[in-house]
Amino acid sequence: MNYEQIFKNIDDILWKEAGCSNELDYVEQTSWILFLKYLDDLEDERSDEMELQGKEYKRIIKKEYRWNSWACPKTSKGEIDHKNAMTGDDLTDFVNLKLFPYLKEFKNTATTPDTLEYKIGEIFSELKNKIVSGYNMREILNYADGLHFQTATDKHEMSHLYESKIHKMGNAGRNGGEYYTPRPLIRTIVKVVEPEIGDTIYDGACGSAGFLCEAFNYLNEKAKTVAEKNTLQKSTFYGKEKKGLAYIIGIMNMIFHGVEAPNIMHTNTLAEDLSQIQQKDRKDIILANPPFGGKERSEIQQNFPIKTGETAYLFMEHFIKMLKAGGRAGVVIKNTFLSNTDNASIALRRELLESCNLHTILDCPSGVFTGAGVKTVVLFFEKGKPTEKVWYYQLNLDRNLGKTNPLNEDDLADFVALQKTRVHSPNSWSLDVKDLNPDTLDLSVKNPNKKEEKTLREPSEIIAEMQDLNKQSAEILKNL
Numbered sequence: 292m293n294y295e296q297i298f299k300n301i302d303d304i305l306w307k308e309a310g311c312s313n314e315l316d317y318v319e320q321t322s323w324i325l326f327l328k329y330l331d332d333l334e335d336e337r338s339d340e341m342e343l344q345g346k347e348y349k350r351i352i353k354k355e356y357r358w359n360s361w362a363c364p365k366t367s368k369g370e371i372d373h374k375n376a377m378t379g380d381d382l383t384d385f386v387n388l389k390l391f392p393y394l395k396e397f398k399n400t401a402t403t404p405d406t407l408e409y410k411i412g413e414i415f416s417e418l419k420n421k422i423v424s425g426y427n428m429r430e431i432l433n434y435a436d437g438l439h440f441q442t443a444t445d446k447h448e449m450s451h452l453y454e455s456k457i458h459k460m461g462n463a464g465r466n467g468g469e470y471y472t473p474r475p476l477i478r479t480i481v482k483v484v485e486p487e488i489g490d491t492i493y494d495g496a497c498g499s500a501g502f503l504c505e506a507f508n509y510l511n512e513k514a515k516t517v518a519e520k521n522t523l524q525k526s527t528f529y530g531k532e533k534k535g536l537a538y539i540i541g542i543m544n545m546i547f548h549g550v551e552a553p554n555i556m557h558t559n560t561l562a563e564d565l566s567q568i569q570q571k572d573r574k575d576i577i578l579a580n581p582p583f584g585g586k587e588r589s590e591i592q593q594n595f596p597i598k599t600g601e602t603a604y605l606f607m608e609h610f611i612k613m614l615k616a617g618g619r620a621g622v623v624i625k626n627t628f629l630s631n632t633d634n635a636s637i638a639l640r641r642e643l644l645e646s647c648n649l650h651t652i653l654d655c656p657s658g659v660f661t662g663a664g665v666k667t668v669v670l671f672f673e674k675g676k677p678t679e680k681v682w683y684y685q686l687n688l689d690r691n692l693g694k695t696n697p698l699n700e701d702d703l704a705d706f707v708a709l710q711k712t713r714v715h716s717p718n719s720w721s722l723d724v725k726d727l728n729p730d731t732l733d734l735s736v737k738n739p740n741k742k743e744e745k746t747l748r749e750p751s752e753i754i755a756e757m758q759d760l761n762k763q764s765a766e767i768l769k770n771l
Contacts, residue, residue: 294448297434298456304430310421314460319536321456322543323418324435325449329546330411331358332440351408356393361385363436371433382425391415407552410542417535417557443549450504450547457499457540471498472580472623473659476669477505479703480621483651483671483710486510486576488519490527493574493613495560495581496606497530500541502578503555504548511549523550529574530555561587561605564594565612573615580623581606583665584758597642599635603628607639611646614674620647626654626666629734640732644724647672651710654685654736658692668736681722682713685738717741 292300301321305311311320334350334357341348350357359365364372377385398412422428439445457471481502486492488510494502507528514520528550532538538557545553585602592598595608603624614620628636629652643649651671659667672678684706692698709719717740727733 292437294438294452297437298452300434301431304427304434305422308422308424308427310423314456315536316421318456318460318540319418320421322539323414323420324431325438325453326414326543326546327358327362328435328438329440333551336441351397351411353393356390358436361390362432371436376429377425378429379425382428383420383423384425386420386428391418391420404556405552405554410552413557414539414542417539446547446549450544450549453544453547457501457544472501473698474501474505475698475700475703476623476655476659477501477578478509478700479707480578480623480669480671481505481509482707484576484578484619484621486619488514488522488527490575491529492527492576492578493529494577494579495531495609495613496579497532497541497555498537498580500530500544500553500555502580503528503530503541503550503553504544506576506578507545507548507550524552525554528554531558531560532556533559559591560609561591561594561602563609565596565608568612570615573613573618575615575618577610577614577618577620577622579606579610579620581610583625597635597638599633599639601635604635604639607643611642611674614647616675618674620670620672620674622670622672623667624670626668626736629668629736632731637730637732640734643670643672644678644732647674647678648676649678649681651713652681652683652734652736653706654683656686656688656692659698678724680724681734682710682719683722683736683738684709684719685736685741687718 298321301324302317305317305320308320311317330352334348334352338348338350354360361377364375366372394411394415396412397408398416401409401412403409422431438449440449454474460471486506486509492503492506494500497503507523510523510527511520514523528545530541530553532541532555535557538555541555542553545555581603583601583603586600587602587605592600592605595605597604597608599605607622607624607628610620610622628640631637649670649672651669653669653671655667655669657666686702686706688702690696705716705718709716713719713721715721718738720739722734
């Protein structure tokens, strides 16, 4: 049975499970089971490597909690021992009362947060088993036993299938969409920023870790030596995520892409005082799509020089501060950032233009983020010198984007090609900062090559603008 069919069979069982109600639950419950199967395969692999060296490997997980002890015990022929495999209430009682408490404890006993042991503890501190039926769980475990993580081919297929699950989760409504940025857009941003082996790469709002995974794929193809591959494993990728489910999914996604112990922290990035960030904390590359439309409490806003409740703007302040001198960034943000006239927006644009070289703005059409109902831009900037000229590229497509007709990399090929030299074309132009209105620093996308046409806007765009205006009004009234 192929991996895709196994994933489908597990989803079919979860669909019948009373404790799971939507795609978010399916991904969450599949994740902890797959993680334990991955962990068992990893420990087997490490044990075999040590044996070849004539050494003994000390396993992380005690025998009674290993996959082949509780999940899928085997006969002498290597087949599942149905006679001794727990099922029904025996299985759910073991998982809820013994397995999860045991795995949670690793968070307290691990030596440092960057170890696999700590990740195990933190993952199972965040999760709750929602598979109520021990008979359903038995079926799921039997299917999951057919998945393997030993080879690069295995991991590649697993990463592809897991990404597909995250994508479906993003389309399923509720808050799933905030975990998924279209991968063609991420890959394009990575190409333009051009990270190198040895760079430190950071996403302070990493969600499902799409940016970190794509950056790993990009650099892993370039890594030739053991030392370079070790650098990618241990000292290249760093993420932070506030929400528990997104944190779990991000770790799992990176594992499936080939990073054994991801450096992702479960924390509220915006709760950190910006003034406390030191040189050792700063990173070479920032790749991110911070959440927008959120409202941060006043005590969180006190951590930032420019006070605003808009989460995306606070993240922008954080990213500017987190970049090393000469560091490069590609950040997705709502297009209203370029033109909003409230004090915080103007102050943040001024900070960006004065402390960084905002060399490129990619203007994305509606529909890039399926169901989001907002227009976005991607800001590309380099820390350490002020902006003199901004190069714009307006992505004009001959079709409407949506679930059945999503953005692809070919759509962005012209942008990638022209961005290297930042030449002018019907879709690209430059703007001198000295020509900006010094009071507003309005960076709105205004293509001089296009005649202004009066077109009806999408209802979602109008609603999004109305919500923005309401927020701005609330901020003004609050400050009066």
